[in-house]
Amino acid sequence: MSDTHAPKLSYQPALPIPNGKTCLWLFLSTEILFFAGLIGTYIVLRFGAVAWPAPHDVLLSEPLGAFNTFVLICSSVTVVLGFEAAKLNQASKAKGYILLTFLLGCVFLGVKMFEYSHKFEHGIYPVKPHGMLYDKADIYYSGAVRKRLNDLRTQITLAGPEISKENKVRLEIIDQVTRKVDEAETAVRNQPDSPDGIIKLTELAYEIYPPHDQGTVIQAAEAGAIPPAIVVKYAALERPAGEQAIGGGEEHEGYNEKYSWLRLPIMIPGGPMWASTYFLLTGFHAVHVIVGLIVFGLMLFTTLDRSRANLVENVGLYWHFVDLVWIFLFPLLYLF
């Protein structure tokens, strides 16, 4: 046997791909772990939670989520088409696709911002003092409602000695709610062993912010977050599937919905935990989208010919990963 047939052993100094791509894939593998941790924790918290709000309780819109999914899928296609164009040295075509990707990313963020602001307006926010979410209607909740009512009353009386017609109406509504708080708190104080007080507090909480889904009312009652007597009351309000949910009808409009200036604290069993996980997951995803948009924005000032194909590929890989994360977030957050 001659030596010429012996295998020629030599070390391979690098992967057979550009160094930038190797680094990006290494980065993506850490990102996989990062989001796996976040999503895994969400799953533990969500399925281990005593109660969890229905999407409509926390103003989640499934069609908006689906629309955003569609937008991200489109942007994934445009970025991959941009890469193909750059490989073929079609710089202007590649730039057009990158511009399109940039715009689609902006649409995604715009929709996300709209969703966030809609929730913030209603006091659905992860932390106090902006957050007005309470897990159950207990004395801490009624205390917060009373504080808000007192603040509103002070605002009106401090405005001047002459109270306008509008403010008179407001004062009447404030007094009306205050009477209900008084009644419930008195019941809690006088009969601490009877569920009547808690039932009254829960009824007050649902008058302020009615539940949107019967299933979550039953779940909350099973978990002890609300008294079971409430279940029967709100079951009667349920309409057949396909029609408006409990809170949708005129007669079941909550105080907060009827009088937007009230902004009273709201009770959603599991709401605070939901807010923490939702804003954390979507927030981190949105940060990734923003980073992608910055890079796409910078790329618009360069010539995306064959020499830049590697750059387009790397940024594209990152963008596909961002899309990938949303593919899992959408059903988990909106549809589960």
Add this chain to the structure above:
Amino acid sequence: MSDRDQHTEVGHDSHDHADHGGNGKYLLVFAALCILTMGSFLTYFPFWRAHVPYQASRALMMAISCTKAMLVIMFFMHLMWEANWKWVLTIPATFMSVFLMLMLVPDVGWRINNGYARYSEERWVYAADPPKVEASDMKAAEKDLLRKGAN
């Protein structure tokens, strides 16, 4: 230096040879992704919710998400046409992710489907404000609810 250039070249070459059907395949994958998304979104409609148990819906949604993820990884991220280096970077990360999830599962299993209230005995015992609900009260409330639902 020349080594690196050579390898970079190899990288380019693998792409240039990797045109399996041009841009048409991307549009096909795009169509598949849209249809799959619609599949998940179907579970939102009351008609679906009335006829399919939520466990089945959730399993379907996760299956669809995994399929979509594979389509994106295989085609858009080109892993289908990459050389064997792809396994070095993707398999450990995937294993670690799965491991991480599995480590969390006992906690999930511990907490849910644990008797009537769907959370553990410990949480009942050590709850800050133990609910004073008799099981018979709950049963009565549920029966009442079903009766009203039937009307």
